[in-house]
Amino acid sequence: MAAPEERDLTQEQTEKLLQFQDLTGIESMDQCRHTLEQHNWNIEAAVQDRLNEQEGVPSVFNPPPSRPLQVNTADHRIYSYVVSRPQPRGLLGWGYYLIMLPFRFTYYTILDIFRFALRFIRPDPRSRVTDPVGDIVSFMHSFEEKYGRAHPVFYQGTYSQALNDAKRELRFLLVYLHGDDHQDSDEFCRNTLCAPEVISLINTRMLFWACSTNKPEGYRVSQALRENTYPFLAMIMLKDRRMTVVGRLEGLIQPDDLINQLTFIMDANQTYLVSERLEREERNQTQVLRQQQDEAYLASLRADQEKERKKREERERKRRKEEEVQQQKLAEERRRQNLQEEKERKLECLPPEPSADDPESVKIIFKLPNDTRVERRFHFSQSLTVIHDFLFSLKESPEKFQIEANFPRRVLPCVPSEEWPNPPTLQEAGLSHTEVLFVQDLTDE
Secondary structure (H helix, E strand, O other): OOOHHHOOOOHHHHHHHHHHHHHHOOOOHHHHHHHHHHOOOOHHHHHHHHHHHHOOOOOOOOOOOOOOOOOEOOOOOOEEEEOOOOOOOHHHHHHHHHHHHHHHHHHHHHHHHHHHHHHHHOOOHHHOOOOHHHHHHHHHHHHHHHHOOOOOOOOOOOHHHHHHHHHHHOOEEEEEEEOOOOOOHHHHHHHHHOOHHHHHHHHHHEEEEEEEOOOHHHHHHHHHHOOOOOOEEEEEEEEOOEEEEEEEEEOOOOHHHHHHHHHHHHHHHHHHHHHHHHHHHHHHHHHHHHHHHHHHHHHHHHHHHHHHHHHHHHHHHHHHHHHHHHHHHHHHHHHHHHHHHHHHHHHHHOOOOOOOOOOOEEEEEEEOOOOOEEEEEEEOOOEHHHHHHHHHHOOOOOOOEEEEEEOOEEEOOOOOOOOOOOOOEOOOOOOOOEEEEEEEEOOOO
16 A cells, blocks of 8 residues: 555656655655655756755755846857848748738737836736746746757756856856747757757756746846847856856857857857866865965964963972972971970979989889980879870970880880770889880881
């Protein structure tokens, strides 16, 4: 069963729809169908338009805002080739021409008067371009219905887009303005424009844009190019950095003559395109060189900035290190000051030393870690804490220490602990009248 998007489609259209989806990767079948319908189910044109969109070129169905056409038509060196209608031959031909001349004069005079008067009643609807792409597509459809599909590849976009593409790609742009009411338009399209050799030349060497002057887009271009008669062809190219009309072909021209004239115009102006290509390449090379120089400068700048950043970080690291060392010095100085104040306080709080003849006195000789000896008397009833405070107040004693007795070898509990919340007295600790105690340094532990 067909999907909803594929209903009411022929087998050929369904195949094109699936093929277009495979080529473009568009998931929405509705979008695929809408795009193909815009291009009259021409899958090549639809795919090309999709690729142009992906490359950043505006879609022919989403043209950029309209702006005045900027094409130089004032160059007096424009090559102009006008094909006049053949003169009557023979007596019969002249007779027919003279008989039809009053009728033809009257017809065109009345037609011009009617058109002139109509402008005051109703403005020319062609003066308002509302859907330029729709005008192009409509002309393409009517052309193919009348003359078949064997024709030069039409540029499927607005006139402005065709100019921009020709300028960007440095290609010739051939513009054809179709006069629907002109007597020579049908013969030109059928016999000249659709001739195989003409198709081959146009498709291989230039862009081809065409529209009817009855359409607003074609009428707008007609006002810019100001053709004199139909069929009308204009060759446009980038010349002196401006899109310029370099050739005008007007009238019913035959295929061989058209090929010769187009070839002559292109050969005469090819040097401008070559010069522009060289200038563009030079500009591109200059731009690449400037970009490389900018990149090198930025790389050098980034390297300098990185060096400066590392220098700042190194300076900051040294500053922090110096501050840290300074803070450590200050902390050490404060610690030493506090320690000295604590020693002085302990010294002031010590009880007086008993006399040598006091029977309750104990003579203790302290052996300090630096091998110095200190001697002092204490009272048996005093706590071991007094011994500790005495040693702490000495300048030679370490900050942290413990006191050890030798016989028996033991550590005296001179400071409060869990086992000895209240340190014992000298007598309770089993000290004799004369003792030698050792001071063990615990500062580094």
